[in-house]
Amino acid sequence: MSDPILEVRNLHVNFDTHEGTAEVINGVDFTIEQGETAALVGETGCGKSVTVKSLMGLLPSATIPEGEIIYKGQNMLELSESEIHARRGREMSMIMQDPMTSLNPVLTVGEQMVDVLKWQGQPRMSLTEWLRDKLKSGSEAEYRQRAVEMLSEVEISAPERVFESYPVELSGGMRQRVLIAIALLSEPDFLIADEPGTALDVTTEEKVLDLLDELVEERDTSVLYITHDLGVAREVSDYINVMYAGEIVEQAPTADLFADPHHPYTRGLLRSIPTLATGIGEGIEGHLPDYTDPPRACRFADRCPHAEPECRETYPYPREVESDHNAACHLFDGPPAHERHVDLGAETVDIGPPPWEATDAGSESDAVADGGSQT
Structure with a gap:
């Protein structure tokens, strides 16, 4: 197998504000293979656009205290501004979010x-x-x-x-x-599409996404889609990275994630998708944490219906729960997905199995998986 076109390792991105340092991106890892189409999914404000603008070198006001952005074997964070500008122009390209203001x-x-x-x-x-x-x-x-x-x-x-x-x-x-x-x-060899249909009506959005998918397939371009809509991600991507509050909480091939979602946040996103069968969706109660004073352990704990006291005390490192399927949640066992968390893996946190597995959850799982089939 050839080397991936992009590897993001332990990326941290901070902003200095009047309220203090905002730790917006907190240890993000993901990989995009040559010719692969991946998606970065999460609700508005979770750090998706900050992540991709960091990849492109478009955040001069941000600080990156830690991490690597490896593009074609080179760490972009070690290149000069002119070298980054040259690559951004010829090899890396980005479709901005709002067509009304981007021209x-x-x-x-x-x-x-x-x-x-x-x-x-x-x-x-x-x-x-x-x-x-x-x-x-x-x-x-x-x-x-x-x-x-x-x-x-x-x-x-x-x-x-x-x-x-x-x-x-x-x-x-x-x-x-x-x-x-x-x-x-x-x-370009690598294209970022930042919610390319979000400002369009549903019919036009579908046409634009189909067109973009056809064009990049013809060129064998590697693509990273940014979207808040898991239904869209299901249609356009081979692999999905679910982001919450600046962290990747679940990663899996698209079909596997919809067939068996693990993280409570992923399941909440799926349940919030409107369908003809379930109506407008349930939504997720609560709001994103304050980035200037984020929780020291699980950033989703205050909104999670399954959280226990341990979730607010011990960091839920991403673990490999199945082959090529990672989830950052204490409800699951598995080896650390990244070497830097090996020491954390030695500390056992037992909050029991996932509640939806402890009951007759077959119908619920089917409903969750079916929820993402309609965009």
């Missing part, structure tokens, strides 16, 4: 796409240098042709017209397709 309103779609083709991955330039380049005579026919072809690939019916249009002249779905076209212009 420059004073430039046409074509100007923005041509600028990407000309300057992505190149050293940063001043405004004066950029304007001077704009005033140069000379043909940009090749850039224009490539941009129009890319607009056509994302199934925009009038690519020439859209090339000349300003973002305000386009619908939300059209803008999202333009963002996808821009992200794929440089044929």
Whole structure:
């Protein structure tokens, strides 16, 4: 097997605030293989976007006190800003979350796409240098042709017209397709899609996700989807990482996670998905903890219906509960998923088996698994 394209190891990301240091990302680990499509799933505010912006080097105000981001065998945190900028431009790309605000309103779609083709991955330039380049005579026919072809690939019916249009002249779905076209212009090896359909209606979102899935499959691109919707993750991903309050609480191949969800938070997310059979879903009571004063053990304990006193005293390190299936919860036994937790694994915490396994839970498990089938 070839080396993974991306390995995130024990990543911590902090922000200095007036209230103190916010420990937003707390020891995140995940891997993406060559050509794999993975998902990072969790409710709003759990740290998904902070995680991926850290991967891209887009958080200048953040502090990363610990961790590694290994991309193609190199630790991105050890590279210079210019080296990161070069890779971000040519090999790594990102589709931003909101199509309504991610495009420059004073430039046409074509100007923005041509600028990407000309300057992505190149050293940063001043405004004066950029304007001077704009005033140069000379043909940009090749850039224009490539941009129009890319607009056509994302199934925009009038690519020439859209090339000349300003973002305000386009619908939300059209803008999202333009963002996808821009992200794929440089044929990246690794693509991050940060909730690419969240600002769209359901029908348009499905079309956009199907289109994106088709395009990245053709190019064998490795993809990390960011979403709060496990139903969407089920449709687009091979592997799912469930995040809560800056920590990965469960990881598994998509089919395995839906067939047998382990962590109480994952099960709560699945139960909250609306279906025709169960209505609008139950939701999860409570709210995310304060990142400036997070719980020292389980960050989900205050919202967990199965929490015991030990959950608030001893850190629930991620453990391998099944082959290629990790869960960070004291309800499960298993060896530590990461070497740094070996010492913690020697301390036994017994709060009993999962309550849903102690009863006749067959029907409940089926309902939970079925809950993610409808987006």
